[in-house]
Structures are given as C-alpha cells and as structure tokens.
Amino acid sequence: MVDVVKITKRVVDTLESKGSSPAFLWDDALPGFAVKALLSGTKRYVLKYRVGGGRAAKQRWLTLGTHGQLTPDQARALAQQALAAVARGEDPQAEKYKSRNQPTLTDVWNRFRAEHLPQRKPQTRYEYENQWREAIAPKLGRVAIDDVTRSEVDRLHKSMRLTPYRANRILALLSRLMTMAEVWELRPAGSNPCRHVERFKEQPRSRYLCAEELVRLGATMREMVEKGNLSPSAANAVRLLLLTGARLNEILTARWDWVDRDRCVLSLPDSKTGAKPVYLSAGALLVLDDQRSHSADNPYIFPGRSAEGRMINLRKPWVRICKGAGLDGVRLHDLRHTAASIAVGQGASLPIIGRLLGHSQAQTTHRYAHVDADPALIVANAIGDVLVAKISG
Structure with a gap:
C-alpha cells in the first residue's frame, strides 16, 4: 500500500498496515x-534521499522520529533540514550512524584496563578499578569519547570537593584515559578536557601519635585481644607497622620466606619503590615470633580466612581500635609517620630515615645506596626500644 497525500495528523492517525508489509504514506x-506504519501499529516519520544527487547516487533512509513524539509539522521541519544538508553535500544518515557507533568512555576504559592495568602494581590496579567503578563510570561511562567536555569533567571534579585528595586522583585517572584516547586517535590531539580543570589544594597530613596515645593504643589492643574483640594477627600487624614504618600493603603481603633473621630484615621483592629491605628491630622480631603461632602453615605472615590466603586489609579492626583507644583522625598510614618522627627524635639523619622507610623519592634512596645496612638497623632498634616500652606495657 503506497499513498501520496499531504501528511497531516488526521491522515496519519488513520493510516494502518495491511497484510504482511508496512504501509507508507508519502507527502x-x-x-x-x-510516514511508515509498522505491523506493530507504530508509525514513524522517514525521509528517503540520494547522496550526491542523480538516480545513480546511493539511496539512504533516515528515520526522523515516532508519530506521537513528533507532530507532522515537526517531522516535516526535520526532513527539510536534512534535505538542506544533502544539498550542501552532507549525508545526515551517515552522521547519525557515526554518532550512534562512536566509542564511549567505557570502551576506552576497557582497552586501558586490558592493555595497561596489568603492568601496574596490584594496589594501583585496585585503586583504578575502584575510581572507575564508583566515580567515573556512573557519570561519564556512556558518553561518546569525543563528546566528553571540560565542563562535564569540571562538574564531576567539583562534586567531590569534600574529598579533595580522592577527587584529584580520579581527575588524574580520567586525564590518563583521555590522553590514551588521543594516542588511539579516538579524540583530536591536544583535546584532553581535563586540562585547565583546577585541582583541589591538598593539605599534607602530619599526624603523629604522641607518647600518651601510644600507651593507650598498646593497652587497648591487649585488652581487645584478651576479650576476643580483636584477632592476635590484627594486633601484631599494627605493632609491626609501627615498629618497621613499613607501608600497610608491604606488611600484609609479606611472606615468611622473606624473613632473614640473621640479617634482621624482611626482604620485599617488590614495593611502591621496587625491591627493598624492611629492617627488623629486636622488638619487631619478637612480634614475628608471637605471630608464628597464629599463622599455622600459611605462607603469609598475616593469614586470611583461607588456608593459603592473606589478610586483605585492617580497616575494620583499625576503626575499632581507634574507637577503643580514643584516637581521633588517625589513619593506619600515620603509624609510618609516627615511626619516622621517633627516628628524627633519636637523631637519625634524613638519608638513614629514607633508607629505613624505603623513601618514595628514588633519587634520595639511590644517592645513599652505598650506606651500610647497620646504621639503619641501629635506628630501627632505637625506634623499637621506644615503641616496645610503650605498647607492650
């Protein structure tokens, strides 16, 4: 059924498909x-045109919209705009198809995750996955990569102003994705929308536990372990973090076969700054001796729930410890700061402290690579002497 008539609402309302084929009403x-009437009863406004003009040119069909959502006059206006574009040498259907099939930010993330994340350290992979899943994907995941604008990025960044450090890290990941989109020729070069988005000012935290807080911390952990409110392994992990100044992940991923009691070091094959030794004071070795009885045959010093798994984090136990000890605003990473502050108080030089803690600035560590391990071990023991007296009771 093919009819030619002026398309109005009245004639469109009466149009019906008959038989097994759609019905067309041509203006x-x-x-x-x-107007195309489908067998389902839906009616759509369409435009048939030829690209480049002439009967030999390629024929295109462009769907303008659905009757009910568009009036005949609105559909006719869209058809006129499309025909004007054709007259200028454009192809409206091709542009629509291109827009519909343009890669999204999610497509860029999936490629980045497959090609680049495996090269990153486990903690970095975990943080990137978390930032993408919780912050970026819900807001921008479905947006075409070429359509992500600076205003959208700025709006996302400002929505996290209450957590400035996290907001800046998420912005950094998003900027990296945009840079890779340029490398993969999915965006024009130099079009990164994260540029000129002002980062939040980050205030460096310098929280150290004082002597009285250390005493409360030690007493609280002992009491919690005795009452069964804290596992001995969790308490020992906190003690070892304090006594070594090591990073949380370095301690929780440590294995028994990395412990060298003769040299008094825990030899990490990898860390944030590469392979490094964690110096074990006499107090730290005593903690390891106690922990041995709680790890059974597990290869990890701090076992998890499975027979060969490890402890994943200390966040929940640490919250309970801080609440019991009355420690406000203290992070697990502040235990590392506390160890460093005690080392300074013991008169240790900055190069030795950098070596002791595995300083994050590689040039500082490498500059003093010739320093013998003994001075660092001496400082580790000095830290241990101060801390053991306070947290052991």
Missing part, C-alpha cells in the same frame, strides 16, 4: 518525506 509536497 505530496516534500519529496522523500513519508
């Missing part, structure tokens, strides 16, 4: 403009 005033 008698605008060439190529029609």
